[in-house]
Amino acid sequence: MSETSAQGYRVLARTYRPQTFADMIGQEAMVRTLRNAFAAGRIAHAFMLTGVRGVGKTSTARIIAKGMNCTGPDGTGGPTTEPCGQCEPCRAIAEGRHVDVLEMDAASRTGVGDIREIIDGVAYRAASARYKIYIIDEVHMLSTNAFNALLKTLEEPPAHVKFIFATTEIRKVPVTVLSRCQRFDLRRIEPETMIAHLGRIADAEGVKLDADACALITRAAEGSVRDALSLLDQAIVHGAGEVGAETVRAMLGLADRGRVLDLFERVMRGDAAGALAELGAQYADGADPFAVLRDLAEATHWISVLKITPGAADDPTISPDERARGLDFAARLPMRALTRAWQMLIRAIEETSLAPNPMAGAEMALIRLTHVADLPDPESLLRRLGAGGAAGGAAGAGAPAGGAPSGGVRAMATAAEAMGGVPTAAGPRAQGAALPARAEAPAPVLARFEDVVAMIRARRDMTLLVDVETGVRLVRHAPGRIEFEPAPGAPPDLAARLARRLQEWTGSRWGVSIVSEGGAPTIAETATRARDDAASEALDHPVVQAVLAAFPGARIAAVRDIAAETAPDEASDDAAMIDDDWDPFEEG
Numbered sequence: 266m267s268e269t270s271a272q273g274y275r276v277l278a279r280t281y282r283p284q285t286f287a288d289m290i291g292q293e294a295m296v297r298t299l300r301n302a303f304a305a306g307r308i309a310h311a312f313m314l315t316g317v318r319g320v321g322k323t324s325t326a327r328i329i330a331k332g333m334n335c336t337g338p339d340g341t342g343g344p345t346t347e348p349c350g351q352c353e354p355c356r357a358i359a360e361g362r363h364v365d366v367l368e369m370d371a372a373s374r375t376g377v378g379d380i381r382e383i384i385d386g387v388a389y390r391a392a393s394a395r396y397k398i399y400i401i402d403e404v405h406m407l408s409t410n411a412f413n414a415l416l417k418t419l420e421e422p423p424a425h426v427k428f429i430f431a432t433t434e435i436r437k438v439p440v441t442v443l444s445r446c447q448r449f450d451l452r453r454i455e456p457e458t459m460i461a462h463l464g465r466i467a468d469a470e471g472v473k474l475d476a477d478a479c480a481l482i483t484r485a486a487e488g489s490v491r492d493a494l495s496l497l498d499q500a501i502v503h504g505a506g507e508v509g510a511e512t513v514r515a516m517l518g519l520a521d522r523g524r525v526l527d528l529f530e531r532v533m534r535g536d537a538a539g540a541l542a543e544l545g546a547q548y549a550d551g552a553d554p555f556a557v558l559r560d561l562a563e564a565t566h567w568i569s570v571l572k573i574t575p576g577a578a579d580d581p582t583i584s585p586d587e588r589a590r591g592l593d594f595a596a597r598l599p600m601r602a603l604t605r606a607w608q609m610l611i612r613a614i615e616e617t618s619l620a621p622n623p624m625a626g627a628e629m630a631l632i633r634l635t636h637v638a639d640l641p642d643p644e645s646l647l648r649r650l651g652a653g654g655a656a657g658g659a660a661g662a663g664a665p666a667g668g669a670p671s672g673g674v675r676a677m678a679t680a681a682e683a684m685g686g687v688p689t690a691a692g693p694r695a696q697g698a699a700l701p702a703r704a705e706a707p708a709p710v711l712a713r714f715e716d717v718v719a720m721i722r723a724r725r726d727m728t729l730l731v732d733v734e735t736g737v738r739l740v741r742h743a744p745g746r747i748e749f750e751p752a753p754g755a756p757p758d759l760a761a762r763l764a765r766r767l768q769e770w771t772g773s774r775w776g777v778s779i780v781s782e783g784g785a786p787t788i789a790e791t792a793t794r795a796r797d798d799a800a801s802e803a804l805d806h807p808v809v810q811a812v813l814a815a816f817p818g819a820r821i822a823a824v825r826d827i828a829a830e831t832a833p834d835e836a837s838d839d840a841a842m843i844d845d846d847w848d849p850f851e852e853g
Contacts, residue, residue: 277494277497278319278490278494278495278498283321284350285347285348285350286328286332290454290458291453291490295449295451296346298449299449303344303345308344308427309446310428311447312448313430313443314449315431315450316450317487317488317489318489320451320452320453320490321451322402322431323431327400329429330366330400330429331355332345333395334354334355334366335348335355336354340352353393364392365394365396366394367383367399367400368400368401369383369399371403371404371406371407376410377408377410377411380415383418384415390425396425397425397426398429401430404431404438405432405437416442419442419445419446420445435448452488453487454490455488456480456484456580456582459486459488462493463482463483463493466497467479467497472501472508473506473507477509477510478510478513479508480581480582480584481582482496482497496513496516499516500516515551522584524546525557525564526594528540528561528631529568532631533598533602534635535635537636544627544628554623555614555627558613559614562607564591565603565606566607567591568591568594569607572598572603575595609630609633613630616629711744713742714739714742717742717767718788726766732755732759733763734787734789735752735788736755736756736759737752737755739785747775747776747778748777748778750779750784751779763775800824809821
C-alpha cells in the first residue's frame, strides 16, 4: 500500500457508519417510531438516545439531524427519515462541518459556561438550515449546575432549535432532563443480526471470513457494532486478508472453545494432573491464564443456563460440537456442582489478577477446583456417618485428585435419576382432573400462645410478628387473654396492636396487658439460646473437630437436624442421595 493510500484509509467502523435509517441494524422499534413521527409532523424538540457503546447513538443523532434539514436533490424537500445524502445540508452534516449542526462532547465541556454558550446561541435562527441542532454526546458528564442551567431552554426552546442527547449512563441524567426529552433505548445487536452484518461487510471488502471466526468476533463484541467492526478490521490485518478462527483466537488471546470444554471436563472429573497439563498446553499456545479462567467461568455459566433452559443452546455463535457437549454436561452435572464451581472461579479470577504470576494463580485455582471435585458435600458426609458409613466416606474424601472417584460415578447416576424423577410445578395438569373443593376453614382456636404466633405468621403481618417474637416475654396466656413483660426495645404500642389484630382475625375481644416482671424468655431469645447450645454441642463432635482442623479458618454457619427436616415419604429420596458426591462423570 502506498503512503497516500495508507494516509487515506478509513477504519471499517467509520467507512460503514449508517447514513440513513435503512442502514441501521437491530433498532427497528426506534426507527419505526421516528418514521411515524416525521410522517405525522410530530417531531419532538429534544431526543435522548441511550444504550451501550457502539450501538448507533451518535449515528442516529446525525441521521435525525440530516433528516430534519434535508432539502432533497432538487432543493425543495422537507423533513424526512430518508435523507438524500446529496444536498448540501446532508453532505455538510455527514462531514461534520455544518454551521447549524453543533456537536459537543459533554465529557470535555461539563460546566455552566459551556451551557451558557448554547443558551446564548438558541436565540439566533439557523444560518442556512431549516433547524439549528445541538448534538451533545455523553450528556451524563455535565455537572449538576450545567443541567440546571439548561432546564428552562430545554423545556421551551425556540421553534427553530432541536436538541439531541446521547449517553451510555442514563441513570446519571437528572429526571428533570429526562422528562423534557423523547427517550429511545438502543438495544444490543442480536448475534444473528451481527453475524449477517459482518458477513456483508467482509464480502464488500473482498475478505474471506470463516464462520467460526465470525462467531468469535460476535461473541467478543457483546452486541456492539463498533467493537465488532474494530475487531474485524484488526483480524483482517492480522490474517493478511483471510480471517480464520485461529487468527481471531490468537489475536484475542483466547483458547479454543473445544479445549476450554476439555479443561472443564477434567476439572469436574477431579483430574488435577490432566487439568494442569491442559492449562500448560493452552498457555504454551499463547492463551492468557486469566482469559482461560474467564472462559471456564463463562462455560460454567452457560452449562448452568442450559440445565435450566435447554433452548439456550440454539445460540448461533455456538458450534454444533460445543452445543452437543454443553447439553451433555448439563444433563450429567448436578446444579450444586455448577454453582460451587462458579463461585470458586469468580474468586479465583480476582485472586489471579492480584497474583505476581498469573499462571501460578491459575494453576492453584485448578488444583482447588479439582480437589473439591472429590469431596462429598457436608450433608452427604453426615448421612454416611449416621448410616455407619464413616469409613467409606473418609476413603472417598481422601482419594487422590488425579483419578475419578467411584463415589462421583455413583453420584452422577443418582443425581440424574433424582432430577429426572421429580415433577415440576409448572407441569401440565392431567386432562379431566378437577381441583378439589376448598373446605371451609374452622373458627381459629388459639389455646396456646404458639397458636397466636402461628396466626400472625399465616396472616403475613411481618412487622407484628417480629415485634412479638423479640418483644413479648410471656407471663400468662388463656383464650382471649395475654399478659406479658415487654423486652428491652419492644414498641410501646405492642399490646394495643396485638389486641386489635387478634380481635380482627378471631372476631372476639382480646385483653392484652403488660406486667413489670415474671416473663419467660422471648421466642427470639429462646431460639438464640438453642442455636448456641446446638453449636456448642456440634463443636464437641469429633467429625466437626476433624473438619475444622483440616480447613483452618472454617466456622459453623448453622446446625440443622436432618432427621427432623426429613418427611416420612421422602425417606427413599434421602437414601438415594447418600452417595451424591461433588463430581460425577462416568468412566469410559
